[in-house]
Amino acid sequence: MKNHSVKNPGRRQFIQQGTALTATLVVGMHLPLASEAATSSGDKPALANAWIRISPNNQITLICSRSEMGQDVYTSLPALLAEELNLPLAMIQVEMAGVAPIYVNAMLGGQITGGSTSVREAFDKLRTAGAATRTVLVQAAANRWNVSVDQCKAMNGKVTHASGKSATYGELAADAAKLSLPEKPALKSPANFMVIGKEAMRRLDTPVKVKGKAVYGIDVKIPGMAIASLAQCPVIGGTPTSFDATETLKVSGVIKVVQISDGIAVLAKDFYAARKGRDTLKIVWAEGSNANLSNTFVRKSLEEGLSQKGATIKAVGNVNADLAGGKIISAQYFLPYLAHSTMEPVNCSADVSNGKCRIIGPIQFQQGGQAVAAAAAGVKPEDVTIETTFLGGGFGRKLELDFIRQAAEISKAAKMPVKMLWTKEDDITHDFYRPMSIHKIDGVVGSNGQLVTMKAKMVSQSVTARAFPGFVKDGFDPFMVEGSNNLTYDIPNLEVTNVISDAGIRVGYWRSVSNALNAFAVESFVDEAAKAANKDPVTFRLSALKKQPRAEAVLKLAVQKSGYQAGSKKFGVAQMESYDTYSACILELDTAASNTKVKKITFVSDCGIVVHPDQARAQLTGGILYGLSAALANEITIKNGRVQQDNFNNYPSIRHNQVPEIEVHLISSQEKPGGLGEVGVPLVAPALANAIAVATGNRIRELPIKV
Amino acid sequence: MAVSFTLNGKAVNFEGDPETPILWVLRDHLDVTSPKYGCGAGLCGACTVHLDGAAIRSCSTPISSASGKSVTTLEGLSSKVGKALQDAWIEFDVPQCGYCQTGQMMSAADLLTKKKKPNSEEIKNAMSGNICRCGTYSRIEKAVKRAADKLA
Numbered sequence: 001m002k003n004h005s006v007k008n009p010g011r012r013q014f015i016q017q018g019t020a021l022t023a024t025l026v027v028g029m030h031l032p033l034a035s036e037a038a039t040s041s042g043d044k045p046a047l048a049n050a051w052i053r054i055s056p057n058n059q060i061t062l063i064c065s066r067s068e069m070g071q072d073v074y075t076s077l078p079a080l081l082a083e084e085l086n087l088p089l090a091m092i093q094v095e096m097a098g099v100a101p102i103y104v105n106a107m108l109g110g111q112i113t114g115g116s117t118s119v120r121e122a123f124d125k126l127r128t129a130g131a132a133t134r135t136v137l138v139q140a141a142a143n144r145w146n147v148s149v150d151q152c153k154a155m156n157g158k159v160t161h162a163s164g165k166s167a168t169y170g171e172l173a174a175d176a177a178k179l180s181l182p183e184k185p186a187l188k189s190p191a192n193f194m195v196i197g198k199e200a201m202r203r204l205d206t207p208v209k210v211k212g213k214a215v216y217g218i219d220v221k222i223p224g225m226a227i228a229s230l231a232q233c234p235v236i237g238g239t240p241t242s243f244d245a246t247e248t249l250k251v252s253g254v255i256k257v258v259q260i261s262d263g264i265a266v267l268a269k270d271f272y273a274a275r276k277g278r279d280t281l282k283i284v285w286a287e288g289s290n291a292n293l294s295n296t297f298v299r300k301s302l303e304e305g306l307s308q309k310g311a312t313i314k315a316v317g318n319v320n321a322d323l324a325g326g327k328i329i330s331a332q333y334f335l336p337y338l339a340h341s342t343m344e345p346v347n348c349s350a351d352v353s354n355g356k357c358r359i360i361g362p363i364q365f366q367q368g369g370q371a372v373a374a375a376a377a378g379v380k381p382e383d384v385t386i387e388t389t390f391l392g393g394g395f396g397r398k399l400e401l402d403f404i405r406q407a408a409e410i411s412k413a414a415k416m417p418v419k420m421l422w423t424k425e426d427d428i429t430h431d432f433y434r435p436m437s438i439h440k441i442d443g444v445v446g447s448n449g450q451l452v453t454m455k456a457k458m459v460s461q462s463v464t465a466r467a468f469p470g471f472v473k474d475g476f477d478p479f480m481v482e483g484s485n486n487l488t489y490d491i492p493n494l495e496v497t498n499v500i501s502d503a504g505i506r507v508g509y510w511r512s513v514s515n516a517l518n519a520f521a522v523e524s525f526v527d528e529a530a531k532a533a534n535k536d537p538v539t540f541r542l543s544a545l546k547k548q549p550r551a552e553a554v555l556k557l558a559v560q561k562s563g564y565q566a567g568s569k570k571f572g573v574a575q576m577e578s579y580d581t582y583s584a585c586i587l588e589l590d591t592a593a594s595n596t597k598v599k600k601i602t603f604v605s606d607c608g609i610v611v612h613p614d615q616a617r618a619q620l621t622g623g624i625l626y627g628l629s630a631a632l633a634n635e636i637t638i639k640n641g642r643v644q645q646d647n648f649n650n651y652p653s654i655r656h657n658q659v660p661e662i663e664v665h666l667i668s669s670q671e672k673p674g675g676l677g678e679v680g681v682p683l684v685a686p687a688l689a690n691a692i693a694v695a696t697g698n699r700i701r702e703l704p705i706k707v
Numbered sequence: 708m709a710v711s712f713t714l715n716g717k718a719v720n721f722e723g724d725p726e727t728p729i730l731w732v733l734r735d736h737l738d739v740t741s742p743k744y745g746c747g748a749g750l751c752g753a754c755t756v757h758l759d760g761a762a763i764r765s766c767s768t769p770i771s772s773a774s775g776k777s778v779t780t781l782e783g784l785s786s787k788v789g790k791a792l793q794d795a796w797i798e799f800d801v802p803q804c805g806y807c808q809t810g811q812m813m814s815a816a817d818l819l820t821k822k823k824k825p826n827s828e829e830i831k832n833a834m835s836g837n838i839c840r841c842g843t844y845s846r847i848e849k850a851v852k853r854a855a856d857k858l859a
Contacts (some may be wrong), residue, residue: 070803202800209805210796212741212781216806219740227735252724270735271744272727322826343745343753343806343840392743392806393840424746436818614800618843622803625842648750656844657831 004373046173050102051081051129058157058170060085064120065103067364068096068531070622072615072678074205076080076121079611083195084130084188086155089388094204099366099386114399114509116579116675120609123673124187134177137439140165140175181445190609190670191249201612205390211479216392216588217362220349225417226255228410229274231281232430233262235641236506238287240264247280253434254295257281258413258605259700265410269344271421290641295337301503302438303458310499311475313485317493319455326444326452329532330698333441333521334702337636338434338510339643341651344392345427348407351417352377356409357384362391364399371676372401396509397687399467399530400432423580425646432508433636435460439521446534450543451526456484458518461507462500479509483518483682488551488577489526489544493665505638511626515578516685520703523574523686527693536566537573537690550582551575552592553667558584561665562602570599572691574683579675581607585624587682589691590660596692598628598660604663605679608671616676623680624662629654631685633702698699714739715783716819725771729763729778730754732770741781752837755806755810755817756780762817764836773813781809788858790817795853803841811837815851824855 042057053061062078078094097103099111101269106125107117134154141159142149144167151162160166169176170251195201208214233239240643243264245257255275258265268274294604297594348361350373357377363369366386374381391398407420422430437460446452471478477500482498510516545552553573560563564571570591575584583605590599603620611617633652637644645651710721714737716798719745721732722796733739733756742765747852749764756765758772765778781789792812811834818825825833832846839846841849 068804070805109801133762202797205801205805206797206802209802209808210793210812212809214805215740216743218744219734221738270727271721272731272735273724276724341840343743343751343804345744377767390806391804393804395840414834421744425747497805576844618800618803619717621845622842625844648746649748653751653838653840654842655835656847657835659831659842659844662845679848 001592001668002576003040004634018574025257025279031652044058046170047133047177049129049133050100051126052085052133054169054173056072056170056173056298058168059093060087060091060157060169061095063093063097065097065111066118067388067394067398069364069390069391069398071118071619071636072612073113075185075201075203076119076611076615078204079124079195079201080122080126081130083193084127085134085625086194087157089195089201089204091157096388099370103366110368112399114396115392116677116679118677118691119582119673120675127187128185131187132181135182136176136179137172139179140172144172152658161604162501189248196611197609197613199613203615214390216344217240217347217349217360218344218392220360220419221390222349222351222360223418225349225351225419226272226282226414226422227269227274228265228267228418229278230260230263230410230420230422231273231278231283232408232426233287234429234552235285235287235290236430238285241284241286243284244282248277249415251277251280256414258410260406260409260413263406265414265420266606267410267414267416267418275423277699288621289639290505293638293641295638296651298436298504299438302436302459302501305499305501306438306440306457308499309498310457310459312495312497313476313481314494314496317490319453319493319495321400321453321493323444323446323452325447328442328444329534330440330442331525331701332527333439333555334435335517335520335639336703337436337505338630338634339428339431339636339645339651340395340508340510341428341653342393342397344394345422345424346397346403347419348403348409348423349417349419350407352379352408352411353381355379358387358388359384359404360410361389361404361407362394362398363388364391364394364396365401369404370403372405373408376405377412378534385451394481395511396513398640399509412440424648429643432506434510435463435507435517437517438507439518441521441525443525443529449533449535451489451491454491454525455690456497456522457496457497458484458521459499459501460517461502461504461511463513465500467508472500480514482513483515483576484522486577487522488548488575488582489541490547491544505643511623512578512681515678516627516682517578519574519576519682520689523576523683523688524701527573527686527690528699538564538566538611541573541575550606551577554606555584557665558586558602558604561663562586562588562600565581569695570691572687572689572694574686574690576683578673578679578682581605581674581679582677583679583683585687587684587687587691589695591695598688600663601684601687602663602681603665603675603680604667606667606669606671607674607679608669608674610666611673616666619676620664620680621662622686625654625659627681627684628688631703631705633704645700710770712775713777714777721770726769729756729758729765729770729773733765733780739780739782743806743810745807749812750838751766751807752814753807753810755813755837757813757817758816760820762814782813784816788819791854791857792816792850795857796849798853799846799850801843801846801850803843807837807839811839811847815847815854818851819855819858822857825851
């Protein structure tokens with residue numbers, strides 16, 4: 001992993017990082033946590049780099065360069081800096097970063113929050129940045145007191161010397177800022193962690209969220225702005241040909257109506273007026289190439305794709321070998337299109353004026369936002385500022401850039417600052433959907449009772465081919481193979497192929513991406529193989545996991561914690577590795593219920609070193625419920641190019657009285673941190689289908705589970 | 708046409724379309740942004756406020772129905788109830804993204820005025836009009852119980 005953080009904080013560096021600093025200060029005005037800082041003279045930072053600002057009065061601000069959408073980056077990333085700065089979290093303030101090259105996510109190649117990478121990517125980087133700054137603070141103290149650095153200790157915001165001398169980090173900051181930062185400072189051993197991994201650690205953003213003071217995109221206010229509601233073509237990809245706003249302009253509160261590339265925006269004093277005005281627009285649409293699209297057509301084209309060879313992802317042994325005495329099994333699995341359905345519908349604020357463009361909103365991909373806003377506003381990228389608010393849920397939807405472009409286009413056309421807010425209906429009908437997928441798997445259970453051969457083919461649209469086409473080569477989409485090129489099972493003859501099928505509605509990265517697609521197919525299939533082998537599904541899995549001690553351990557602990565009993569007709573099991581985290585899920589059905597009812601879900605993960613244990617469990621729990629909603633109830637269908645679901649009534653989310661008992665356990669580990677934000681999602685659906693199969697004999701091969 | 712009502716104990720006026728939902732009067736005219744827009748159809752509870760002390764979905768209740776009445780948002784909850792709920796929410800680090808939580812707390816406040824010591828089943832049912840896509844439900848249940856204990 002590249003280290004972006006250790007730089008000499010000299011004058012030249014300040015100039016280079018100027019954009020970042022300006023941007024964070026601007027954001028500071030909008031985020032209450034940051035704005036609580038006083039503005040006295042001692043408050044101006046004496047030491048400042050991309051991650052850390054220390055003022056003479058010892059106010060210490062740590063910068064969070066990933067978007068906070070519930071996954072706790074607002075605490076867990078500053079915690080990495082604080083650990084090496086020897087600072088309790090109570091002593092720090094946090095600010096959201098602006099957009100700058102230094103904030104690029106090395107695992108994803110852009111300033112992106114996604115792929116469960118935040119902690120994984122930052123773990124060494126931010127600890128190194130913290131340690132480097134601590135080193136110069138100690139050096140500054142040693143120089144001042146003319147003593148050796150070995151005799152000085154940095155702790156709790158102060159450097160102390162054996163003689164009793166002491167100075168706060170703030171008092172040392174100006175001197176420390178003149179010193180060169182070491183490139184490879186020694187990092188603490190985990191045994192000495194004082195912040196990381198502590199059960200008592202609390203979220204720094206809870207108080208503002210609980211007081212209703214956290215600023216989400218929808219809460220942004222720019223002086224003089226209008227609220228915009230955008231009419232978009234009911235068929236995604238369609239564009240307006242002409243429109244008549246005569247009636248709209250008569251609606252009380254409507255200010256103006258403007259056309260942008262993919263819609264007609266009504267600007268008003270409040271959202272109700274904007275929406276009411278929009279409903280009276282008469283628009284002629286060019287519906288475009290998707291006008292006749294239906295989900296049945298997409299499904300048919302995926303099925304046709306099964307006959308294509310596709311890209312080979314994995315080829316081990318010989319899948320075509322004649323295995324005498326083997327039992328051949330074949331199955332096909334289907335997953336529907338899904339919407340993200342964040343609580344906070346898509347929105348963005350923009351102010352295009354005087355050759356500049358200011359964007360404020362719930363954004364997961366800042367650099368992309370800067371680029372599309374620049375193009376839409378007709379300004380240079382460096383004249384675009386991106387201010388990231390709290391996100392009312394992301395799940396991958398706010399990685400997209402459509403809403404940022406639209407807000408910039410509206411502000412430019414209307415010549416005024418604007419907050420564009422989509423309705424929930426806009427949000428569900430104009431999403432970038434999780435791809436529909438079909439998986440065909442053939443396998444052989446050998447005379448040893450194990451899965452000796454498996455041939456898995458996945459057919460779906462490629463999100464990456466749309467979003468980052470340069471990353472798809474020879475039919476290989478690196479995100480389509482998640483959950484299939486990292487199988488934990490020891491299968492001597494294995495072939496995994498992917499076929500990219502183009503037909504369909506636009507697709508996007510959806511929490512856990514292809515892990516959820518492939519895990520449903522593979523983990524269902526492994527259960528079918530266990531049945532063919534006449535083996536208990538847990539025993540069958542464990543016999544193929546002997547070379548994977550971490551996978552073996554999570555499954556064994558899940559068995560123990562869940563009270564799993566072989567032969568009992570109520571448990572379903574699934575396990576996988578995703579985002580460098582090993583997980584097992586055992587789901588128990590409520591056999592007393594007349595229809596499918598989940599009684600309890602036991603989930604065990606080994607995610608290496610855990611930064612924030614309480615929130616690690618919260619993330620896994622949340623992922624499980626997100627996956628359960630999808631498995632039980634969610635499906636996007638298309639007719640005449642129009643998405644047919646549009647709100648929580650027909651695209652439901654699990655509610656409080658539907659939640660089963662959930663037990664999450666983390667295995668203590670010293671491995672490098674694994675991801676957590678998406679890990680809970682993929683195993684629920686296969687565990688549920690597997691439980692239904694043992695309970696009823698009915699094998700579910702299509703989602704959602706309609707029983 | 709003006710609609711007069713009380714917002715968190717203060718007399719306020721709204722000059723505009725009386726059909727405007729309370730939510731947008733609060734958010735876009737009176738700068739009270741703790742009630743959130745989630746669905747616009749009374750399905751998710753993110754916009755929950757109190758009208759004369761009872762929980763309503765402000766996204767689908769016109770401001771005309773607040774005329775002469777009292778609207779309460781999280782900011783205006785009685786100090787005792789509001790503090791008990793917020794303290795409990797902080798104690799259990801309930802929020803993930805946090806977007807739905809103000810609505811959750813307003814529903815919880817409504818529940819606790821009707822039922823001093825709700826059991827798990829009662830909490831789950833009473834809170835089922837409020838969706839949380841992050842899945843914080845079990846912490847919400849714990850926090851409601853803790854707040855009830857503190858208020859008892």
